[in-house]
Amino acid sequence: MSETISTSILTTATIILAVAVATAFLSFVPELNSTISSVAYTNVEKLKTSFKITFVSVNSSDQTLLIWLKNVGSTVIMVGPSTDIFLWNSTFLSNPTDWEANILNGEDEKWSPHETAMLTVNGTSQLNGEYHLKVVIHNGVEEQYDFSI
Amino acid sequence: MSGFGVSISTAICIILLIIVSIGIISTTVKTFQDLNEAFEANIHTQQDVLRTEFKFLGKITSINKRIISFYVKNTGSKSFSPEELTFFDLMLNYQINSTNNRLAWIPFSETDIIDEHWNYTFEGNYWNNPSSWDPAENISITIQINVLLASNSSNFLQFSSSNGVSVSTYFEVM
Numbered sequence A: 001m002s003e004t005i006s007t008s009i010l011t012t013a014t015i016i017l018a019v020a021v022a023t024a025f026l027s028f029v030p031e032l033n034s035t036i037s038s039v040a041y042t043n044v045e046k047l048k049t050s051f052k053i054t055f056v057s058v059n060s061s062d063q064t065l066l067i068w069l070k071n072v073g074s075t076v077i078m079v080g081p082s083t084d085i086f087l088w089n090s091t092f093l094s095n096p097t098d099w100e101a102n103i104l105n106g107e108d109e110k111w112s113p114h115e116t117a118m119l120t121v122n123g124t125s126q127l128n129g130e131y132h133l134k135v136v137i138h139n140g141v142e143e144q145y146d147f148s149i
Numbered sequence B: 001m002s003g004f005g006v007s008i009s010t011a012i013c014i015i016l017l018i019i020v021s022i023g024i025i026s027t028t029v030k031t032f033q034d035l036n037e038a039f040e041a042n043i044h045t046q047q048d049v050l051r052t053e054f055k056f057l058g059k060i061t062s063i064n065k066r067i068i069s070f071y072v073k074n075t076g077s078k079s080f081s082p083e084e085l086t087f088f089d090l091m092l093n094y095q096i097n098s099t100n101n102r103l104a105w106i107p108f109s110e111t112d113i114i115d116e117h118w119n120y121t122f123e124g125n126y127w128n129n130p131s132s133w134d135p136a137e138n139i140s141i142t143i144q145i146n147v148l149l150a151s152n153s154s155n156f157l158q159f160s161s162s163n164g165v166s167v168s169t170y171f172e173v174m
Helices: A002-048 B001-051
Strands: A050-059 A063-071 A084-089 A091-096 A099-103 A117-119 A129-137 A142-148 B055-064 B069-075 B091-097 B103-104 B117-123 B138-144 B154-161 B166-173
Touching: A002 B001, A050 A129, A050 A142, A050 B091, A050 B154, A063 A129, A063 B091, A084 A117, B001 B069, B055 B154, B055 B166, B069 B154, B091 B138
Parallel strands: none
Antiparallel strands: A050 A063, A063 A117, A084 A091, A084 A129, A099 A117, A129 A142, B055 B069, B069 B138, B091 B103, B091 B154, B117 B138, B154 B166
């Protein structure tokens, strides 16, 4: 009689343990999947993202720096506040924040593949000499362009 | 009874293992497919850039200081569809008088609806694929500007493809 009770308790305990382990593993799988998907998505987006600075000009009369960029990747690129612009040379470093973007040959406001965007950077002081320009977009993809005035 | 419990537990563990494996494998396979597609797209983009090359042919001419014409030869191994050609960029930095320059990004337009625009026509032999700009073929570009070129001026023109490859040249206007 006591042996039957002991066996029943052990059997129940084993099943409960198995269910507990199963539940723990099953709850872990979606989290793992989500992490893998998130890492993959980030890398997929970076691989699909590519742009090129095709032309840079300084308008000294209204102190603006004009930058033309081409989306040469295979995905829409977001150009917004999370985009960084750096302008520097051996004696000068600037991270202008007063700028705006315009899509020149698109049908909407999205910067789609093949389309050209123009950034107008306001308030650039008198530029003279050689400069390096770097544009970094939200996912860290960047492009550098060297020019002289 | 004990054997029954062990069997049930083993069955639960095996089912669990199968579910976890299916979950992980399906996610991993999907992830690898997405990464593979992205890699292929990236490589395709880079190969396209390497295969893209074009050059100005002959002289850049101006009619009435309002129309600029030139020829471009596809010297690479990539073909461009008419849709891709519409995404080419044309930058013009030109003298409007003896002291002032004007920099303009000229939009593409097939019609004269836009006052300032550029357009192209296929030139030469198009027996191979008449609907695209193929290697060794030429296109004729015509630019119409709304601020006239200055006489005896030195001007700059840059022509960039839809994948960011550029050619540029200076040209004189008498």
